[in-house]
Amino acid sequence: MADLRGRASIVKASIQGLELQLGSIESRLRYEAAKIPNLSHPDTPLGDESHARTVHINGSLHNTPTVPLDETNSALSDVEFKDHYDLALSLGIVDMEAGARVAGSRFHYWRGAGALLELALVQYAMTRAVAAGFVPHITPDVARSSVVDACGFRPRSGAEDALLDSQINGDSAAAVHGSGEASQTYRVMPVAEESHKEAAADPLCLVATAEIPLVAMRQQQILDRHSLPISMAGLSHCFRAEAGARGRDTRGIYRLHQFTKVELVTLALPESSQAELTRLVDFQKSLYADLGLTFRLLQMPTYELGASAYQKFDIEAWMPGRRAWGEISSASNCTDYQARRLGIRVRAESAKDGSGSPAFVHTLNATAVAVPRIVVAMLESFQRPDGSVAVPHVLRPWMMGMDVLVPERR
Numbered sequence: 001m002a003d004l005r006g007r008a009s010i011v012k013a014s015i016q017g018l019e020l021q022l023g024s025i026e027s028r029l030r031y032e033a034a035k036i037p038n039l040s041h042p043d044t045p046l047g048d049e050s051h052a053r054t055v056h057i058n059g060s061l062h063n064t065p066t067v068p069l070d071e072t073n074s075a076l077s078d079v080e081f082k083d084h085y086d087l088a089l090s091l092g093i094v095d096m097e098a099g100a101r102v103a104g105s106r107f108h109y110w111r112g113a114g115a116l117l118e119l120a121l122v123q124y125a126m127t128r129a130v131a132a133g134f135v136p137h138i139t140p141d142v143a144r145s146s147v148v149d150a151c152g153f154r155p156r157s158g159a160e161d162a163l164l165d166s167q168i169n170g171d172s173a174a175a176v177h178g179s180g181e182a183s184q185t186y187r188v189m190p191v192a193e194e195s196h197k198e199a200a201a202d203p204l205c206l207v208a209t210a211e212i213p214l215v216a217m218r219q220q221q222i223l224d225r226h227s228l229p230i231s232m233a234g235l236s237h238c239f240r241a242e243a244g245a246r247g248r249d250t251r252g253i254y255r256l257h258q259f260t261k262v263e264l265v266t267l268a269l270p271e272s273s274q275a276e277l278t279r280l281v282d283f284q285k286s287l288y289a290d291l292g293l294t295f296r297l298l299q300m301p302t303y304e305l306g307a308s309a310y311q312k313f314d315i316e317a318w319m320p321g322r323r324a325w326g327e328i329s330s331a332s333n334c335t336d337y338q339a340r341r342l343g344i345r346v347r348a349e350s351a352k353d354g355s356g357s358p359a360f361v362h363t364l365n366a367t368a369v370a371v372p373r374i375v376v377a378m379l380e381s382f383q384r385p386d387g388s389v390a391v392p393h394v395l396r397p398w399m400m401g402m403d404v405l406v407p408e409r410r
Contacts, residue, residue, distance in 0.1 A: 059294030083321035085252030120398035129233035150341035152308030210234030273362035321380035329367035336360035
C-alpha cells in the first residue's frame with residue numbers, strides 16, 4: 001500500500017505538471033487562432049478602398065445631373081457650398097472650443113437647435129427601427145476588454161500586443177521591436193484600483209459602437225431556433241481614439257472622439273444570415289432616402305473588412321461643402337466570428353427530437369444613424385443662399401416647430 005501511495009503521489013504530480021503544460025499550450029493555441037480573421041465572401045472585391053464596388057446611387061442633389069459617379073468627376077454644380085463647420089458656427093448649433101477646453105480636441109457640445117437635431121435623429125431612427133421589428137435598447141457605454149476583443153476590436157496597443165505575444169510564445173525580440181497598428185480603443189479604470197495589478201486583468205473599455213454590448217448580451221448562451229432572428233436597435237455613445245486621423249477629416253464634427261449612434265444588430269441562423277444582411281441594407285437605404293440625402297452604396301473590398309466581417313457594405317453621402325463622398329454607415333455579416341469567441345450557439349434542428357449538437361449563430365451589424373456624420377450631410381445638402389438650413393420633413397415632429405435652422409444674430 002505504501003508503494004502504491006508513493007506511486008500515486010508521483011503520478012498526481014506528473015498529471016499536475018502535464019495540466020500546466022496543456023493549459024499553456026491551449027492558451028498559445030487560442031491566442032494564435034484569434035489572429036486569424038474571418039473568411040471573406042467570394043464576391044468581395046480584392047484590394048484596398050480604391051477597389052470598392054459601387055452597387056447603387058440614390059438621389060440627385062439640388063436636381064443637378066452632376067453628382068459624381070466616381071472620383072474623376074468631382075463637380076456638383078456652380079454653386080459655392082459652405083462646409084458643415086462654417087454653417088454650424090453660423091447657426092450656433094455646435095461648440096468645439098468649449099469641448100476642447102473641457103475634454104480636449106475633437107470633443108464637442110451640441111447647443112440649441114443642434115441638441116434638438118441629435119435627439120430628433122435618434123427618435124427618427126429608433127421609431128423606424130421599432131416599426132421594422134427591432135427591439136430598442138440603451139446599452140452600457142463600457143465593456144470588458146475580453147468582450148471588445150471577442151467582437152473583433154483591438155483593446156490593446158500594438159506594443160501591448162507584442163509584449164503579450166512574447167509572454168505566450170517566448171519571443172523577447174517581438175516585445176522589443178513590436179509596435180503594430182495603433183488601437184482606437186479607450187480603456188477606463190476606477191482611480192482606487194489603478195495601483196492593484198489584479199484589477200488590470202480584464203479592464204473595462206469605452207465602446208466604439210453599441211454592436212459590442214448588444215452582441216455580448218447573449219454570450220455563453222444556447223438559443224432556441226424559433227427565437228431567431230433576434231433583431232436589436234441599440235443607442236449608445238461611441239468612443240474612438242481616431243489615432244492617425246489627419247487633414248480635413250479632423251475639421252468640425254466629421255471625425256470625433258465621442259458621438260451618439262443608433263446601431264442595429266441581428267443574431268441569425270447561419271442559413272439566413274445573408275438574407276438578413278440584405279434586410280439591414282434595405283432598411284438603411286430607406287432611412288437615408290427619406291431624409292433626402294444623395295448617397296451611394298459600396299461593396300467594400302478585402303482590406304476594409306477588418307477581422308470580423310465576412311461581407312461589408314458602406315453607404316457614403318454626397319457632402320457638397322466638402323466636395324466629396326463621406327461615409328455615414330456600414331453593414332456587415334460577421335458570420336460566426338463573434339459567436340465563436342463569445343460562445344453564442346443555437347440548438348440544432350434534428351429530424352427526430354431536436355437534440356442535435358448546437359451550432360454557432362451568425363451576427364450582423366448595421367449603422368442606423370451616426371449622428372455627427374448625418375448632420376454633416378444634412379447641413380451641406382440642405383443649406384440655402386441666405387445661410388439657413390432646411391430641416392428634413394421626417395425630423396420635424398421632434399424639432400419643436402423648427403422647419404428651418406437660421407443663423408444666429410451677432
